[in-house]
Amino acid sequence: MPKVSVIMNCYNGEEYLREAIDSVYAQTFDDWEIIFWDNASTDQTPVIAASYGERLRYFRSSAMLTLGAARRQAVEQAAGEWIAFLDCDDYWYPEKLETQISALAGTDHVLCYAGIREIEPDGTIIREVIPHHFSGNALEQLLQQFDVNMVTPMLRLAVLKRFGLNFDENVTASEEYNLFVRLAAKGSVLSLPNILGAWRISPGSLTDRQIAKWSIERYYTLDQLKRENPGIDRLYPAAFREAYARGDYYKARYLMSEGRVAEARKVMAGIAAVNFRYRLLLFGLYVPSFWGIIHGNFLKRRVLPRIFGYTSVNSGRVK
Numbered sequence: 239m240p241k242v243s244v245i246m247n248c249y250n251g252e253e254y255l256r257e258a259i260d261s262v263y264a265q266t267f268d269d270w271e272i273i274f275w276d277n278a279s280t281d282q283t284p285v286i287a288a289s290y291g292e293r294l295r296y297f298r299s300s301a302m303l304t305l306g307a308a309r310r311q312a313v314e315q316a317a318g319e320w321i322a323f324l325d326c327d328d329y330w331y332p333e334k335l336e337t338q339i340s341a342l343a344g345t346d347h348v349l350c351y352a353g354i355r356e357i358e359p360d361g362t363i364i365r366e367v368i369p370h371h372f373s374g375n376a377l378e379q380l381l382q383q384f385d386v387n388m389v390t391p392m393l394r395l396a397v398l399k400r401f402g403l404n405f406d407e408n409v410t411a412s413e414e415y416n417l418f419v420r421l422a423a424k425g426s427v428l429s430l431p432n433i434l435g436a437w438r439i440s441p442g443s444l445t446d447r448q449i450a451k452w453s454i455e456r457y458y459t460l461d462q463l464k465r466e467n468p469g470i471d472r473l474y475p476a477a478f479r480e481a482y483a484r485g486d487y488y489k490a491r492y493l494m495s496e497g498r499v500a501e502a503r504k505v506m507a508g509i510a511a512v513n514f515r516y517r518l519l520l521f522g523l524y525v526p527s528f529w530g531i532i533h534g535n536f537l538k539r540r541v542l543p544r545i546f547g548y549t550s551v552n553s554g555r556v557k
Contacts, residue, residue, distance in 0.1 A: 241269035242335055242392070243318035247308050248287075249277040251326030254438065255286050259294065261329035261435075267336035270322075271295060275312040278302040283326075306413035310405040313398070321393045327438045328389050334434040338392050341430060347373075348397045348425035349418060352390040353433040359440060369429035376427035377419065377470075381460075381477035386418050389435035393417075397424055401466075409458065411451035416459045423467050449492040456485035483509040483516060490519075494529060 244262055248255065262272060274287050276298040287296050297315060299308060313321060320339070324330060338350050353368035367387070371379040380386070391414075398404060401424050409416045460481055464471050471478045486509045493502035506520040522529040 240271040240318045241339065242267075242271075242320045242322050243316035243395070244270055244272045244322045244324055245275070245309065245312045245316065246272055246324050246326060247275045247277060247305065247312060248279060248283055248326035249302065250279045250281045250283060252279075252282040252286060254327040254329075255283060258324055258326050258329050259287075259290055261331075262324065263290075263293075264332050265330065265335045266332050267339055270335065271318060273297070273312050273315045275299070275308050275315075277305075277308045304407065304410045306405045306409050306416075307407040309413060310407060313404050316395060319395060321395050321398070323388055323391055324435075325388065327440065328436060330389070330435045331433070334390065337430065337432055337434060338390070341428060342392070345428065346425065347428040348394045349386075349421050350390075350392045350428040350430065351386045352430035352435075354387050354389045355433055355436045357436045357438050359438060361436075364439060366433055368431050368433070371427075371429050373428045374426050376429070377422040378474045378477040380419050380422050380427075381474060381481040384415055384419065386414065387435075387437060388414050389437045391418065393421060394425075397421065400424075406462075409455050411448040412455045412459070416455065416462070419459060420463055420466060423463060423470060449488055449495060453485045453489035453492060456481065456488060460485070479512060483512040487516065487519065490523070491533065494523070494533075499523065499526070 246258065246262075251258075259272070262270065270293075272290075272294040274294050274296045276283055276287065276296065278299045278301055284296070284298070287294060295315065297312065299311075303311070309323075320342070322335065334352075338352065342350055351369060353366060355366050356364040358364060367385075370383060370385045398421070403417065403420055403424070405413045406416050460478065486505050490502040490505040493499075493505065503520070503523045506516060506523055509516045510520045519529075522532060
């Protein structure tokens, strides 16, 4: 049994795929397997994956699945004590696995994540983002500000199996948020300040094309979290209030993207009392140019992280 099962989901990822896989093979920690899930690619992905031999276990969907469904099926094939994730256009630094496995040794943490560099498609560094939260019982923090990236997380497989947790096929735009906060309700989380991987920002990846689903899925996840952990919302009332308010904010963003300004104002007015951030954003709805500026891709990386309290070397990831 390998110590770590590396889940790689890929759809037509030939451009950066070798760089991603090579970064796993370059790890200073060598006890791993790759669970490679080809989501019905039509490019050279199968050929590239096949060239790596038996340490890469190749699986292929007969038809294209949602990312949540594909991740779920890949996890079901994992045999390692820990599950790690690496998408086909990202990569790890050589010490990634060794750093996390060493930090996790002798602990009972259920989830571990670390910092990343966000990079342009050509590899140019945009900024460095480090975890904002302290280690331990991190659910309350993650509900108020979710900052787990999808390059560095490692999950304890035994805990997933014990509680029947996996990616939810009903969630298609925020599948990592859904699983990770549900897992954080079951045990302690380890966050590391180390920069251990690179996340490639593709053109359009920070647009609002999925913003309608963000709000719906936020409500869905929070309701699911309460069903799985009866009374948990009474333990963390402020955190749940903020988490639901964030869903309303996403709804307002969607409404604005549709030109439904009056409806967006009504939604934001309903959460203006939660904190000053939402009051500021409500003000922005009465100054359309201000709203548009702060939600542009550049300021989305620079201004919104400060409004919502992200911590990073330069700024923070908006998600």
